Amino acid sequence: MSLPLLTYAPSSQNQRVASYEVPGDEQPRIFTTDNLLSPSDLDDLIEAAYRQIFFYAFTADRERYLESQLRNGQITVRDFIRGLVLSNTFKKSFYDLNSNYRFVEQVVQRVLGRDVYNEREKIAWSIVVATKGIRGFVDELLNSEEYLSNFGYSTVPYQRRRILPSRAEGELPFNIKSPRYEAYHRAKLGFPQIIWQTEIRRFTPQEKKPKAGDPSLFLSMAQDINATGNTPQRISSYNIDIEKSVPYRKLAGIK
Template sequence: MRAKQHEFRLIQLLLLKYATTDADVRVALPLLRYAPTTQNSRVKAFRVGSDEDPKAISMDKAMDREDQNFVIETAYRQIFFHAFKIDRDTILESQVRNGQITVRDFIRSLCLSDTFTRSFYNLNSNYQVARHLVEKLLGRQVYGKSEEIGWSAVLMTRGVKGMVDDILNSAEYLENFGYDTVPYHRNRVVGSRVVGETPFNITSPRYEAYYRGILGFPQVVYSGTVKAYPERARQRRGGFPEDYLSWVRNLPAMRIGGSGSGNTSMDYMSKVPYRSVGR
């Protein structure tokens, strides 16, 4: 809650800065400037192809209906993590199959859908939503907290629609994905490291920590059958530590209430052999 108050106060100060002469009329904030820090997505990959290489899923390469369905499923996973039957939009799917809309338009409709608003936007802060949209639409991590604040200001003043339109119309999106390619995690392989970048669905889950605590996540639900050990597995065949417990308790060192002549009064220094320097 403190983070939300800090965010609201920051946006309020920015609104006052860009306010017009009329106190009741305010213009929308432009995207604040941020430094494009060096990241993996901005570095050219000089390597041999591997399984970690990004795979572009494009509609213009879909030859049959099965390939078209694969492109649509990839778009759903990119935005929703997983699309249930109730989350699907058959009208949009039909339009993108028939070429009436592009994949870019399909991605935009998913970001502005009721499913995204209800199950993600309403349950997270502006920082989390801005980070999620940058990662999912641009295929890279945000350039630090400065970019999060910049997009949060756009999200605060123009809503999700304004931020999504700015990202999809940006030169970075069009150069990397164009109109018919589903956005993907760009260049996950990191030089001089065995493991690449962590996928976005792990680093940026659907619910942030505040709402995960309210909903009681994580929950472990096991729907399988509990298997019991057979009777023959319970028979002791030697080697069990419990079989030697009584013997260990009868050892002199383990007896309680002994004679009292312990080793605490022994002069250990007198037992150490002494050798003079002349010898």
């Protein structure tokens, strides 16, 4: 007998704020099969799904069978997302290396496109993972009203409402603020590593760099030249023998 999902109060996060969307570079690009115009658009959709779930997929991590089914119309985008989350790559990279609480946080961010509301939501979904397993947990997320109302069967999940028009800076992307390993496993792997630099690197903007012909470009060349001159001689007028040193012309017949 499975335990019912515990209730948790949703907090007021960005994705729960309804307002007019202002287009911009920071707005997420939505990939959906509802408006595909060419086969290359489907390739972009598949790559977007890999970025959302894996952040980056190597050649060995790709699910070729799922890709083939999606290209042939045998499964929907929602089924493709389910296959990626239940794949061995995702299980080894996230479930095997984290606690249930951390695993719930990672999956909610990638599948529902938002952060977990609070610790009570982590506990609620962790109980589902413990009682129904990973497959039951993922199925409940994909069958939830929140997922279906935001992404449906044909849209790749994305981080919802990361940027608000009234804020100068938006929320950090999930892959930056939520690393794959939790603190315990990062310490086991030796992260973070402290790297000491003996040389200070300075950045000079392009507009402040010297142009061709600038004298500062030849400063190092001038400093490398080891110019040595002749040592000046110290001669006093008292030490000069005028009779021998000053030439004179002898007159004929005069001795």
